Amino acid sequence: MHSVWFGEFLGTLVLLLLGNGVCAAVTLKKSYAQNSGWMVIATGWGLAVLCGVLIAQAFGSSGAHLNPAVTMAMAVNTGNYSQLGLYWSAQLAGAMCGSVLMVLQYGPHWSLTEDPAAKLGIFCTAPAVKNTPFNLLSEIIGTMVLVVVAGAIGSQGVSATGPAPALAPWLVGSLVWSIGLSLGATTGYAINPARDFGPRLVHFLLPIPGKGGSNWAYAPIPILGPLIGGALGGLLLHFGKI
Secondary structure: OOOOOHHHHHHHHHHHHHHHHHHHHOOOOOOOOOOOOOHHHHHHHHHHHHHHHHHHHHHOOOOOOHHHHHHHHHHHHHHHOHHHHHHHHHHHHHHHHHHHHHHHHHHHHHHHHHOHHHHHHOOOOOOOOOOOOHHHHHHHHHHHHHHHHHHHHOOOOOOOOOOOOOOOOHHHHHHHHHHHHHOOOOOOOOOOOOHHHHHHHHHHOOOOOOOOOOOOOOOHHHHHHHHHHHHHHHHHHHHHOO
């Protein structure tokens, strides 16, 4: 069970279980954390990334991408696209399985919460102000920051030997926390196609009480935006020789 595929699968599963879990905790009625706000959501997602990275590395994925946009960035940076299918399949499967577990965790709370849009927001992102060009730009910028800063964390320019291996996941989690607090309030900062598409698909497929539609009209934005941002970030890493 120790392999790159399984590490990416299990790490992304934990990422989505905890990340969507904090959204459920803040949103669903009768949750002790109901209405605790954006700071809790952003912090929960940052810690979810930390946990996902640690699990991915422990189970065989040393790079711990957990994100098709990061995998795209690494492919653009290195010129090697042969592993995209391996990583992307694991990330999507993990995102879906983590979302299913989150639904089970909060089982009785779904029927107590009336608002279909609020329930959908637990699974996937939506714009605070609908404006397609700016929504796309928000995802591109956020993902570029993710890729470039994550690249800098492991670079020789940061220190002679790079950060201590056990410290890097904490720094990446802090990076995602910062993106959430500073840039995430416009679109909900998917910055990860698997993080948005996998749970959206689970929302569509599962018989969640009173769930409403899955807003497929918006779904291309949190897929294309992060992939574009990841590719641009990969180019910057490549030509900056980070």
